[in-house]
Amino acid sequence: MNSKKITLLIVAIAALFAFPLLIDNPYYIHLVETILIYAILLFGLDIVVGYTGQVSLGHAGLFGVGSYTAGVLFFKLGMPFWVTVPASIAVTAVFGGLLALPALKVVGPYLAMVTLAFGTILQILINEMTFLTEGPLGIKIHKPTVMDVELTEVQYYWVVCALLLASLVVVHRILKSHLGRAFEALRDSPIACDCMGVSVYRYKVYAFVISAGFAGLAGCLYSYSEQYISPNTYNNELTILFLLAIIMGGRKSRMGALLGSTIIVMLPKLLDDISLFRMVAITLAAAMLIGSAVSIAKKLSTPQKLAVPVAGTVGLAIFSMWLENITDWRLSIFGFMILLVVYYLQNGIVGFVKSYYASLVGKSGQSSRQALSSSITAASEESIIKAVGNQQKTGDLLNVQTVLMQFGGLKALNQVNLNIKRGTIHGLIGPNGSGKSTMMNVLTGIYKPTAGNVLYAGNSITGKTSSEIALSGIARTFQNVQLFGEMTALENILVGLHHTFKSNLLDVSLHLPSYTNEENEARSRAMGLLKFVGLDELADEEARNLPYGKQRLLEIARALALDPELLLLDEPAAGLTAPDIKELLAIIRKIRDHGVTFILIEHHMDVVMSVCDTVSVLDFGQKIAEGKPAEIQSNEQVIHAYLGTV
Amino acid sequence: MEILVQLIFSGIAIGMIYAVIAFGYQLTFATSGTLNFGQGEALMLGALVGLTCVDTFGMNYWLMIPIVCVFGLIQGSLVEVVGVRPAIKIKSEFGWIMSTIALGIIFKNVAENIWGRDDLRFPSPLDDDPMQFFGANILPMEVVVVAGALGMMLLVEFFNRKTIYGKAVVATSNDRDAASLMGINTRVVIMFSYALSSLTAAFAGVLVAPLTLTGATMGASLGLKAFAVAIIGGLTSGLGIIVGGMILGITETMTGFYISTGYKDVPGLLLLLLVLALKPSGLFGKSAIKKV
Numbered sequence: 001m002n003s004k005k006i007t008l009l010i011v012a013i014a015a016l017f018a019f020p021l022l023i024d025n026p027y028y029i030h031l032v033e034t035i036l037i038y039a040i041l042l043f044g045l046d047i048v049v050g051y052t053g054q055v056s057l058g059h060a061g062l063f064g065v066g067s068y069t070a071g072v073l074f075f076k077l078g079m080p081f082w083v084t085v086p087a088s089i090a091v092t093a094v095f096g097g098l099l100a101l102p103a104l105k106v107v108g109p110y111l112a113m114v115t116l117a118f119g120t121i122l123q124i125l126i127n128e129m130t131f132l133t134e135g136p137l138g139i140k141i142h143k144p145t146v147m148d149v150e151l152t153e154v155q156y157y158w159v160v161c162a163l164l165l166a167s168l169v170v171v172h173r174i175l176k177s178h179l180g181r182a183f184e185a186l187r188d189s190p191i192a193c194d195c196m197g198v199s200v201y202r203y204k205v206y207a208f209v210i211s212a213g214f215a216g217l218a219g220c221l222y223s224y225s226e227q228y229i230s231p232n233t234y235n236n237e238l239t240i241l242f243l244l245a246i247i248m249g250g251r252k253s254r255m256g257a258l259l260g261s262t263i264i265v266m267l268p269k270l271l272d273d274i275s276l277f278r279m280v281a282i283t284l285a286a287a288m289l290i291g292s293a294v295s296i297a298k299k300l301s302t303p304q305k306l307a308v309p310v311a312g313t314v315g316l317a318i319f320s321m322w323l324e325n326i327t328d329w330r331l332s333i334f335g336f337m338i339l340l341v342v343y344y345l346q347n348g349i350v351g352f353v354k355s356y357y358a359s360l361v362g363k364s365g366q367s368s369r370q371a372l373s374s375s376i377t378a379a380s381e382e383s384i385i386k387a388v389g390n391q392q393k394t395g396d397l398l399n400v401q402t403v404l405m406q407f408g409g410l411k412a413l414n415q416v417n418l419n420i421k422r423g424t425i426h427g428l429i430g431p432n433g434s435g436k437s438t439m440m441n442v443l444t445g446i447y448k449p450t451a452g453n454v455l456y457a458g459n460s461i462t463g464k465t466s467s468e469i470a471l472s473g474i475a476r477t478f479q480n481v482q483l484f485g486e487m488t489a490l491e492n493i494l495v496g497l498h499h500t501f502k503s504n505l506l507d508v509s510l511h512l513p514s515y516t517n518e519e520n521e522a523r524s525r526a527m528g529l530l531k532f533v534g535l536d537e538l539a540d541e542e543a544r545n546l547p548y549g550k551q552r553l554l555e556i557a558r559a560l561a562l563d564p565e566l567l568l569l570d571e572p573a574a575g576l577t578a579p580d581i582k583e584l585l586a587i588i589r590k591i592r593d594h595g596v597t598f599i600l601i602e603h604h605m606d607v608v609m610s611v612c613d614t615v616s617v618l619d620f621g622q623k624i625a626e627g628k629p630a631e632i633q634s635n636e637q638v639i640h641a642y643l644g645t646v
Numbered sequence: 647m648e649i650l651v652q653l654i655f656s657g658i659a660i661g662m663i664y665a666v667i668a669f670g671y672q673l674t675f676a677t678s679g680t681l682n683f684g685q686g687e688a689l690m691l692g693a694l695v696g697l698t699c700v701d702t703f704g705m706n707y708w709l710m711i712p713i714v715c716v717f718g719l720i721q722g723s724l725v726e727v728v729g730v731r732p733a734i735k736i737k738s739e740f741g742w743i744m745s746t747i748a749l750g751i752i753f754k755n756v757a758e759n760i761w762g763r764d765d766l767r768f769p770s771p772l773d774d775d776p777m778q779f780f781g782a783n784i785l786p787m788e789v790v791v792v793a794g795a796l797g798m799m800l801l802v803e804f805f806n807r808k809t810i811y812g813k814a815v816v817a818t819s820n821d822r823d824a825a826s827l828m829g830i831n832t833r834v835v836i837m838f839s840y841a842l843s844s845l846t847a848a849f850a851g852v853l854v855a856p857l858t859l860t861g862a863t864m865g866a867s868l869g870l871k872a873f874a875v876a877i878i879g880g881l882t883s884g885l886g887i888i889v890g891g892m893i894l895g896i897t898e899t900m901t902g903f904y905i906s907t908g909y910k911d912v913p914g915l916l917l918l919l920l921v922l923a924l925k926p927s928g929l930f931g932k933s934a935i936k937k938v
Contacts, residue, residue: 053740055739055740055743055744101923102919102920102922102923105922105923105926106922106926108739108743109680109681109683109739109743110877110922110926112683112743113681113683113870113873113877114918114919114922116870117870117873117874117915117918117919118915118919120867120870120911120915121911121912121915121916124908124909124911124912125912127908128906128908128909236866237751240747240748240751243744247740247744328755328758328759329755329759330755331751331752331754331755331758332751332752332755332756334748334751335748335749335750335751335752335755336748336752338744338745338747338748338751339728339729339745339748339749342733342738342740342741342744342745342748343732343733343736343741343745346738346741
């Protein structure tokens with residue numbers, strides 16, 4: 001961070017704290033306080049929505065749990081503020097876990113509906129459990145007391161400010177750590193994430209629990225701020241409002257969360273006043289018209305693209321003139337805004353401003369990022385590939401024993417046996433649909449074999465999850481590249497290095513040395529790995545922007561980060577040019593020299609013949625031949641399988 | 647014993663309504679892999695439009711049904727064009743979830759402004775005198791609901807299986823890209839599936855309205871519970887939603903009677919969470935094989 005940014009940040013924080021001194025109106029102080037409280041919740045919601053890419057419609061319910069934990073503890077037991085705050089966070093986090101455990105087995109629309117159902121249940125429970133929550137009557141709460149003196153509105157405002165800043169720092173640190181990277185990775189490619197030893201399910205639950213913790217904190221602060229809570233506050237409308245705030249402000253951005261929370265707090269106030277609303281609507285329409293005119297003149301966009309948003313804003317302005325009573329149409333306006341934001345402002349205001357600024361200035365955001373990785377010194381080749389060091393040890397690393405994989409009536413693998421010797425490159429070939437990729441998926445736990453057993457280093461791995469198998473030392477690449485597209489090349493490798501992190505949430509939030517050491521070590525190793533495959537120059541490029549050949553190399557480097565003993569490569573040469581293939585072969589040989597064992601699926605026969613020690617041939621799910629490459633080449637059955645009867 | 651029979655029968659009646667709405671979810675999910683989160687609002691609009699036809703224009707209940715069905719077709723097409731099509735184009739799951747929710751909010755708000763916030767009584771087209779059945783009192787309207795719901799689903803299934811247009815729907819649901827390459831206009835098919843889905847919802851609305859009250863807020867919980875039914879039964883199984891609907895309907899009337907009406911909605915939603923935790927593809931659904 002440069003000094004200009006730091007000064008700006010300090011000024012902003014000072015302004016935040018000084019606000020009540022400058023404006024003495026309790027109404028405005030309370031308004032800003034509400035914005036800050038919602039922002040805390042939105043920081044948490046952004047972890048789920050922005051980073052892991054899940055839609056949660058249950059956050060109003062979780063917010064309610066936080067509020068009512070504080071309310072009930074205060075009302076029934078007279079607990080002080082410093083007890084209710086951690087209690088609210090803990091209780092809500094538990095509820096978040098309860099929601100996540102069943103819900104996160106499903107994705108997308110299912111998850112959205114389930115979280116909606118969960119939110120509805122919570123609202124019903126708050127309403128009906130009158131013995132605990134006083135039901136529809138609600139609960140009255142005083143402001144927290146310090147040494148028997150109740151805090152004033154302004155003093156409480158400062159408390160909220162301080163907690164907001166603390167949340168900001170904690171959220172930021174979590175998201176920049178290995179936890180945040182895991183969250184982003186599981187959204188981009190869940191399967192690759194599991195195969196990198198990062199359990200998708202577990203980290204989704206983590207994300208929900210952490211997110212719920214922030215919702216709990218926000219809920220607790222909210223009940224002290226309002227001094228009265230009742231079940232009706234925590235309805236589905238509020239949930240939608242939170243989501244609107246996230247997408248409108250901008251996902252994956254703390255600034256966006258603050259902006260979004262300002263919008264959703266101010267919007268209802270704005271909608272109370274019809275003349276003010278008319279003014280804003282007309283200004284918005286005018287701004288949109290001018291903005292589009294400029295964009296079209298500068299050829300940044302086409303009239304067709306801008307027609308709908310312009311018509312929308314102009315329509316809104318006309319609608320506002322026709323209306324007499326705006327309050328009744330509040331929800332329609334929210335709905336309308338969601339539609340507009342979802343399709344025309346997908347990256348939110350923050351994202352829009354960033355990209356607009358970039359297109360005006362004419363440079364992308366890469367330059368500032370470049371500085372990041374240049375400061376990292378790459379670790380040496382010796383230390384990045386943890387030498388397996390047991391080359392002398394002979395015998396089999398992997399035994400596949402009569403594995404049967406059946407999909408309905410189709411036997412994709414039929415009683416296949418494979419024995420892979422340590423330190424060798426074992427080729428697996430066969431015509432399309434012969435079961436090679438199915439074998440990979442069985443070996444990495446993506447499929448559970450119908451019958452048979454797989455022994456890895458003497459232990460059975462059948463029935464273990466993908467991430468357990470990955471952590472025990474089997475890494476893989478994918479036939480159709482599965483990189484974490486929106487993350488940089490360096491970050492992709494860092495996800496592979498996830499297993500080297502031992503720090504917990506506390507270490508990360510406080511930046512304890514144990515965590516910072518791990519992070520630095522991982523970064524230098526990641527850089528070393530990139531250098532090993534010749535991608536160190538592209539460390540800060542987003543993976544999806546890399547050329548295809550480089551993506552394949554990056555996948556191999558990421559797999560190496562797992563410190564594998566066995567590396568499965570699924571058609572690594574597919575789609576590569578001749579020079580790329582040469583480079584690939586050199587890299588494979590170098591890795592083999594470090595003692596890593598390979599299984600290589602490949603269609604390029606020259607690749608197979610030049611590097612493999614042993615080759616097995618599959619056809620229609622059965623192993624039809626096995627032996628040295630030269631033997632396979634002249635095997636009658638193999639020729640028959642590939643070319644048919646001659 | 648009489649009470650039990652009666653509870654079971656009203657449970658079946660309400661369960662059939664859930665099944666019809668869930669059927670609507672299945673229709674759109676099959677063709678486009680998307681759902682209308684405003685399905686409950688489609689039902690609510692159908693019921694309120696029906697009420698206006700009957701009350702204001704003095705129309706006969708049975709004559710009003712086709713009008714409501716046409717209204718449903720139009721409303722569903724609108725949802726597809728405004729909310730779903732742009733999302734399918736940019737392949738954004740978040741997009742269609744949020745936009746169908748937003749449209750649902752708008753429909754609800756518009757309904758509030760037209761018909762008011764209070765619940766309205768829908769005049770029953772049949773006798774309000776209950777019939778005797780194994781000693782239990784059963785309303786004639788409940789029988790109509792069950793028959794109407796089953797009839798509607800059978801009709802749509804018949805259409806899908808026996809007509810050439812139905813074949814286009816089935817082809818699209820099996821493989822959208824392949825269907826499109828075979829010259830089927832999949833965009834129209836998807837739009838049609840939304841129209842059909844809102845039609846069934848609107849139809850369910852006028853069926854259920856005489857049994858309950860009608861109002862702008864009636865849709866939300868019905869839509870959510872119908873989703874629970876779709877999940878419990880499986881999003882791909884026709885039999886599943888009928889069984890799921892009955893399970894949910896009966897548990898609900900039982901809870902309402904034996905525990906408290908306030909908790910009426912809870913068991914269904916808990917059942918939903920439970921099914922998802924244990925068998926995410928539903929009781930009757932097939933689990934998909936993930937491809938790598």
